[in-house]
Amino acid sequence: MAETIEDEGFCLTPPVTLQKNVDFMETPEPFVGRSKPPTVSFMEDTSATATATLTVAHAKGGTSLHWQQVQDVLRWSNPAVSALIFILGSFCCLAGEFILRGDHTVTPLKALSYCLLLDLGVNTARSMVSAQWQDKAAWGSSSLIKTAAETAKAAVLKIADFHDTFLAARDPVLTLRIASAVSALSVLGSLFSIWRLVCLAFFGAFAAGAVYENYGKEITSFFQTATAMIKERWQALALSRRHKAVALGVALWILWINVNWTARAQAMLLGALTVRCNLKPAEVERIISHTEPFVHSAKKRARRMSVAANDFVRRHSVGLTHSKLHDK
Structure with missing residues (x-):
């Protein structure tokens, strides 16, 4: 007989009995109060464990499998499939360009109004034909809306x-790279609209995929050689932190006098991130220790100002209420 461990809140039987020659797994129901849990029986066969392991492996490899399929399409591994997707994508790009900038009088607000009127007309027709159709037109109990909410x-x-x-600024090097990429994207956004940028990215991906499929090794070796050469030249300069700071200051000053305020703000951010990448951990901790008291002081002052503003609004609203009651 298994020894039982009892406590005020629960009762536990330490040993678990393994039963042989059983074709199923019993799942114990949760016990309530101090009742003892039933005996748990496990299968001797390892098929369930193998199935679970395959399921986990399939879930982990699902993302890599989809990305591999996208790469195969962009590299024209199967020309028929790639050509079909390219034609459909081109049709969608041209249709979107026509809808946004084509020779028509339909605006987005007018299109939205037409869609709402169409939905209203369909639901009105349903309500005149059948009560069940009217109930199905409700969105609150629709499984489609629940699926959309879960997806959102x-x-x-x-x-x-x-x-x-990527945007929490935990790694300064990664933050500098992302800031540079976003700055370049903002420059592209000033030249192209978002839809045209998406279309260019679509056509460019297929063109780059075809080029990489034919000249992938040459392109990879060229980029590796160029990157190694740039690193060697940069390390050969052996610039000190003071020289780097001077060069950065000169570059920021040239940008400051030749660009607008938006580009100036971006340049200042990139310069600050460059300085942050060259700081040592001890220097960062020293800066935090000096600035943190001022931050706490500013937060306290903001709380006091908020409390004072709320008190002023409350007293002012009470005064208006009393005056209105007195006038009545």
Whole structure:
């Protein structure tokens, strides 16, 4: 008989009995109060464990499998599939360009109004034909809306994970690279609209995929050689931190006198990130120790100002209420 361990909140039987020659797995129901949990029986066969392991491996490899399929399409590994997707994507790009900038009088607001009127007309016709159709037209209990809400929630969580990974400024080198890429993207945004930029990216991906499929090794070796040469030349200069600071200051000053305020702000951010990448951990900790008291003081003052503003609004609103009651 297994020895029982009892406590005020629960009762536990330490040994778990393994039963042989059983073709199923019993799942114990949760016990309530001080009742003893039932005996748990496990399969001797390892097929369930193998199935679970394959399921986890398939879930982990799903993303890599999809990315491999995208690479195969862009590299024209299967010309028929790549050509079909390229034709469909080109049709969507041209159709979107016509909708946004074509020779027509339909505006986005007018299109939205037409869609709402169409939905209203369909639901009105349903309400005149059948009560069941009218109930199905409700969105609150629709499984499609619940699926859309779950998808939107998952998308928001993925966006939050993306922000924490790339935009939280935890790694200064990664932050500098992302800031440089976003600055370049802002320059492209001033030249092209977002839809035309998407179309250019689509056509460029297929063109680059075809070029990389034919000359992939030569392109990779060229970039590796160029990167190694640039690193060697930079290390051969043997610039000190003072020389780097002077060069950075001169570059920022040239940008400051030749560009607008938006580019100046971007240049200042990139310069600050460059300085941050060259700081040592001890220097960063020293800066934090000096600036943190001022930050706490500013937060305290902001709280006091908020409390004073709320008190002023409350007293002012009470005074208006009393005056209105007195006038009545």
